[in-house]
Amino acid sequence: MVDQPLPVISYARISSDTEKDEHGVEDQHRTNGATARRLGWSVVAEITDNDLSAAKAGVTRDGFEAMLRALRAGRLPDGGAVRGAVVVADDRLVRRAGDYERFVDALTYDDGRVYADARGPKNLYSEDVEAMGLFGVVISKIEVRKIQRRLRDNHRSRAERGVPVGGTRPFGWNEDKRTLNEAEAPYVRQAIRDLPRGKSLTAICAEWRAAGLRTSLGNEWTLRSLKLTLWNPRVCGWRNYRGEILRDEEGAPVVGQWETIVTPAEWEAVDAVFQARRGRSVGTGQEIGDVLPENHSQARHLLTGVLRCGRVHEGKMCGTALRVSRHKDCKSHLYVCPSKAAGGCGGLGRQGDLVEEYVIEAVLARLEERQARAASAEPWDGEERLARLVAKRSRLSEEWQNDAISDDVYFPGVKKIEAQLKELRAERHRRQAMAARAGETEDVRERWKGLHVSQRRALVFEALHAVIVHPAGKGRKPFNPDLLVPVWKEE
Template sequence: MTNVPVVSYARISADIRRDEHGVQDQHRLNRETAERHGWAVVHEYTDNDKSAAKADVVRDDFEAMLRALRAGELPDGTAVQGVVIVAEDRLARRPGDYERFVEAITYQDGRVFADARGTKDLYSEDTESMGLFGAVISKMEVRKMQRRMRRSHRTRAEQGLPVGGTRPFGWKPDRLTLDPEEARLVRQAVLDLIAGRSLHSITNQWRREGAKTSLGNEWTTPSLKLNVQNPRICGWREINGELVRDPAGNPVVGQWEPIVTPEQWMAVKNIFDARRGHYIHRDGRIGHILTPDFREPNYLLTGFLRCGRAKPDGSLCNTSLRVTHSKDCVQHIYICPGKTVGGCGGLGRRGDMVDLFISEAVLAKLEQVQLAASAAPAEWPGQAEYEGAKTRLEELRVQWTAGNITNELFFSTAPDLEKRIARLRTEAQGFTAATQRRQARSDTDITGIRRRWYLPEEEDGLPLTIKRSYIREALLAVIIYPSGKGRRKFNPDLLEPIWREG
């Protein structure tokens, strides 16, 4: 057969080589093989750095090649009568993919196929069976490599050793020594999150300051969230969402320098854990609990203000106020939305004056009580119960390993103890988060807060999310009562702050 139009397929995966030069070498070998048999390569398909062993990886050129083989031609109408590759394990490592390839190439009679070893008759049942057997063996080898890699990761984690891959932000290339500037950014971000600042606000600041990820990319809110949630920043290690622990149940401490304390990291983790499943409805109703701001808000008291206008039945409207603007008013205005969206539409108040009065009230509250930080218990009350449960579980394991208790007793008792330990551990993390938050409040200079409260953020002013966190610590809501018809002088007596107890 001469001048048979065939296509070339090349794949360079991450475990072999990444560069395009390797792909070009494969295509060169494919062309030489085609010329040796008198075939002409009419198209080259390439899936660079795409694994053929993973089910969730889509190889676009592989799929395009199957479509061309089934149709017998390329999209431009050029005939296709065969395929040439370097090796079958570069074509498919999953039996299902190999079967799809054989079905596509044998959809019409007379097709040709070759690799570096020579031609193969895919119409022969023996050849197809050998190809499938090779794909199965290849898949088994991939699974062995994956298991060895997982065991290696687990062993290194249990020894507190750093792993390879991308340099973690905050550390130098040795992955052990802190990068002073990057570590400072991460440390401040953690402290800001504990104080109530939003991820969106911190991300914007980092982008303004020109900070880049360890790969040189712009920071985004998701990438920053991954960074501050990584237990590596406090010296711990996580695998598949679980902390790596020693036989006693304590987190393994890595050999790298930590950026923050474990208590600070747990406080941040608790913040994000508390947000799961919690939300605020569009009409202002609280789905579960009122959580910190997810994004940088535009106005200081959005979500705190409630309409105090009386309904015909004597009850309060109590709708969450929204922000609007008027042509004859420079400042924003808080208004009750119209009846079509659940409000009464009968109340509005000048926003700058409301913001000023509530700010002063909250600052006075901070100065007066310091958010009761000094009255908080120094130690978690459940520590003794937690340690006792861990001790009992370990004793149970020792007795079971020694054969002193039956399997039935061990497996009926251990799960309950494990659940109890997990519950207590969660409570401990919540207590730690609350303690860190109170500590951040008690260590704060209220005079400094007052000074920074009214400054623009670019002049060392407090970010809006941190101001809102102080308000949230002090207030549940603010009810605004109507002032009557027409324009009236601002009357702070018509604002009723609903303070948190304690």
């Protein structure tokens, strides 16, 4: 009676373009097949996990998991017997100790299983062989971490030199990522100048779509992709590294090796707008926020979301945002409180044109007053403090590099300085944004008629939290502006 060849699984994995060029997955399976034949085994299944890392936690290799199930059961899903596995090398199989232990447990679940790589068979039932395998996994993990550290150091070095990174080209630049795309850059420049003036992301996104613009990947523009493009400090020549502006030892932003679309001051105005909106909105309980909403939608009416119902309902003020409605007996639109089913009280309404006329006049007067105060305000006095902290951080770093101070002194000290620097820079951004917005409100009364509705709404939100609309009583009453109570933003 002739012994039948032992049925085994061939496992292969490649995870980079270099590996694909040098020895593709077909070559690995071919090598595994030659090893199996030399040992008198027969490959009954080829399993591949292409483009999946064996070193990263959280990565699921479906092929690897299927092989473990087959080894533990001793058979394939179609019922075919399995008595072992063959791979090119251990590091093609696992790079994490936990995965190696799972593989050994599955393969040795029954007696008589076999395992081999290109160098020959290994007896995984031997404790010494299993220990050597685990040791190899540890060495492989150390090497992976060295590679990852070298990559991080290389990325950091490229960032500090201002070298453009790989990946898809940024919108506004050509494929070299250095020279401006003359067809795209003007749109980015105009949007960055319009946003602090009150134009909404929604309006800008609609204009870009109407102009037929597409992202670098050829997709339609969304609010998120537009926001990321305008908020990227690359537009002014700076580099964002791990969520922060990359700075040199003197605290100055590192300037990249590419052409800029706008000035740093123009980008900082946009940054201040987005920072002010971050994570803030009107809550579900209709409580009034204290900063700009996340986005001014392209509403058709000026005071949508601004007017709040002041009718006392069930012992408390309703507070619901008024909605726009129409009535056949009224030439203008109406602002009304939604029905009870829609979350309001349904018991208040006002003629839209009269309310808007009053609120516009009040807002314009407020903005003119603010502009007058900004013109006479003292300049920000934090530059000297900022420079002192930057110099202090540089001295501390120099002492640490010269071993004059220990790690226990350096790291807590530099962490405290970095926190103070971040706070001062945020304050400077806020002051710059206030000055920019005040400058934009200059001659606002003359410019009002030419502004887009989203820009008008942004100016309203600049001045107001809300306007509380109190009930006028039953029946038709003459318009009474005293029943409109603005809730102004403190400056």
